[in-house]
Amino acid sequence: MPAPNSPTEAFASLLTEEGRHLLAELRDHDPSQELATATRLRREHPAELVSAALGQARLRQRAVAKFGAEDAYRMFFTPNGVEQSTRKTVAEYRAARFAALGIRSVADLCCGIGGDALALARAGVRVLAVDRDPLTCAVAQANAEALGLADLIEVRCADVTEVDTSSYDAVFVDPARRGGRGRIFDPEAYSPPLSWAVRAALAAPRAALKIAPGIPHEAIPDEAEAEWISDGGDVKEAVLWFGTAPGTRRATLLPSAATLPGRGLPDPAVRPVGRYLYEPDGAVIRAHLVAEVAEDLAGGLIDETIAYVTSDELRPTSYATPYEITDVLPFNLKHLKKLMREREIGVAVIKKRGSAVEPEDLRKKLKLEGANSCTILLTRAAGAPTMLLGHPVRA
Structure with a gap:
């Protein structure tokens, strides 16, 4: 059982009828008026519930930029989840690519709040979503239910390194790339390390590993296809694909999904500035x-x-x-x-x-x-x- 007033218990209170009512009431609240809003709501609701609801309302407002208003105001978030989750457009593109490869089941390791799992399920793919943090798993489960996708998503709270993925068509790994001091630039300092994720990928029929776009090219395994993805002109991530086109380098631009594969060309010549x-x-x-x-x-x-x-x-x-x-x-x-x-x-x-x-x-x-x-x-x-x-x- 969670400890009294633990983050998991506070989150669970938001799933009650009273909690959902509060979140609906706070959908369009003005953060600058939060003190007055909190004072008013605490006259009718427990203080802990009001605090949890106000925090979730703030996260939903932030999440609109990534998930769109229709999904963001039905979903649930943690602060890290908003910051680190995959943008909806990118997750949908990747899910579509998995589906085009004939993938019908994916083990989503380090699933976070479930952004990629939701996109995969919407593409008709069955998902095992694994994370080791109980609160994160509770949020991922709530999101699967809120969007009507619980039949396709199994959320499991476990250490991803101990999960048997042999029954799945593919593996997707999104290692944590932030620590107590901010971004982690060394791939071996990811959690789990990139070397473990690569071994997990090589053991699966197909796989995709989400990594930081600044990864040195020399750190990319020979067996992988490396794809850099931008959305609206902003580079969002890089993905290492296994079981597709080893050694290929690719740039994909969203929302058009235009994709440019490398042809192994030498550096272009330098010439005077033209028109x-x-x-x-x-x-x-x-x-x-x-x-x-x-x-x-x-x-x-x-x-x-x-x-x-x-x-x-x-x-x-x-x-x-x-x-x-x-x-x-x-x-x-x-x-x-x-x-x-x-x-x-x-x-x-x-x-x-x-x-x-x-x-x-x-x-x-x-x-x-x-x-x-x-x-x-x-x-x-x-x-x-x-x-x-x-x-x-x-x-």
Whole structure:
């Protein structure tokens, strides 16, 4: 039995009729008015229940960005669960890929609050969701029930290293990558370590391991396909797939699900800045696939150390944002201020890659005024500090 007023007991109180009523009442509450709200609610409800409900209401509001309002306000969360769970769009993409591989059952190890398990179940996959923390397991079970997926999800509170997964078509492992001091960058310091997760993957017919997108390429096992995933332009994670395409490097961009496999190309040549500059998506850069984008665009790099592709042609691509360049200038603050005044630039998007200049510091010094706009790219070209002026090309 949980200790009196333990986190697990406090969470269980939210599943009662009174707790659910409170959560419904707090759906749209204003956090800035929390003290007054708490005082009012404690006149009619136990103080511990009010505190638990207010905490859960805050977590649900935060979770909307990851799960959407329809799911977030039916689900339950822990603070770590909101922070570390997979974004719904990414989980749905991965679940669809599992389903396309013919997977009908998955052992989801280190399941957390169940974000991936829910997506897998919605894709028709039977899931064993395992975590060692009792509160986390209680939340995962509540989420399976809240979304009507309990028939497809078995939640088990256990040490994942002791779970027999031999009866499942695939294994999915999402090791903890945060500790008491924040993010963990050493894959062997994950919980469980990456080496254990790889052994578990190799023992299964198919598997996927969720890892940090900054993992060194040399740490990727030869047996794995490595996929970097971005959503709306933000790199969210990397996944090691086993039983698919060993040695492949891939960048996948959501929401389009456009996917770029590596072709083993050498580094692109450096060439002068042309009429168009392409900024590759972060997943492309992390996957070391800038050369593939450059070849498809008939372009080259502006500098051997900078992931900007340049070309005189405008070609459609899902993997980079194009800009039409109007000016290629050595970095000079005085000259830039003069140009901004002459062109009556009042709005500027300032981007940097390979420059020591901070965009917000530069913005303050420019003192922009006027009705026109432009994009300023602070970078290096052929080794020299350079500023590129232009504007995004509309599709």
